Amino acid sequence: MNDTISKLLEAAAxxxxxxxxxxxxxxxxxxxxxxxxxxxxxxxxxxxxxxxFQALAAKKDSDFGAAPEHLTGAWRDRFADETVRLIAAWDAPGAEEGTSGAMGMPARTVGAMVVGDLAVHGWDLARATGQPYEPDAALVGMLGAEFGALAPTARKMGVFGEPVPVGEDAGPFEALLAMTGRDPGWSRP
Incomplete structure (x- = not known):
């Protein structure tokens, strides 16, 4: 698999x-x-x-403080449309180069963060709603490496929880979920 952020986003999306x-x-x-x-x-x-993260791909500032209500009307279609725009933003020339917006982090690292959000929160939503979710192996490999480096900072910022112990037989995605503070065995109450 091509490991550009846009291709990884396609797999997660x-x-x-x-x-x-x-x-x-x-x-x-x-x-x-x-x-x-x-x-x-x-x-x-x-x-x-x-x-x-569309704005961050274009080296613009983001506004995570805004709290619009997105789940109105045809929100499922809008979610799909915004995801297509996200992939296109990270496919633009130069999106993975330099630093991204006010985050001041390498653009590739910022891109990996949104790939991770899309994949991990996709799993969260699948688990919560009783749906299957099997991520792409190349995506999991890239996220494991990127998140391993980011995990201490992410925990300090409250983005990741404390790691959850998993058995030696845990697969790469289970280990990734555990690294973010999720119990890979979580099921709906």
Whole structure:
């Protein structure tokens, strides 16, 4: 697999957009493995991430403080459309070069962060709504390396929880989930 951010986003989006399209209205209040969010709040958060990381790809500032309500009207279609825009933004020449916006981090690292959000929160939403979720192996490999380096800083910022212990037989995606503070065995209560 080509390991550009845009190609990795395509792989993550392929699975996560399917999960979002299949969320029913009666599932919006269900808890998720991302404890501070129910399904509704997590989809709203993921919308905000997708829109803001489009700006970061273009080396513009983001506004994570805004809290618009995204789950109105044809929100599932808008989610898919914004994801297409996200992929296009990271496919633009120079998107992976230099630093991204006010984050002041290498653009490739920022791109890996949004790939991770799309994949990990896709899993969160799939688990919360009883859907399957199997990420692309190349995507998991890249995220394992990137997130391993980012994990201490992410924990200090409250983005990752404390790592969850997993058995020696845990697969790479289970290990990645555990690194972010998720229990790979989480199931709906």
């Amino acid at each position: 392929d699975r996560t957009v399917t999960v979002v399209r299949n969320i029913t209205d009666d599932q919006l209040t269900a808890p998720t493995p991302c404890a501070e969010y129910d399904v509704h709040a997590l989809v709203d958060h993921l919308f905000q991430v997708i829109v803001n």
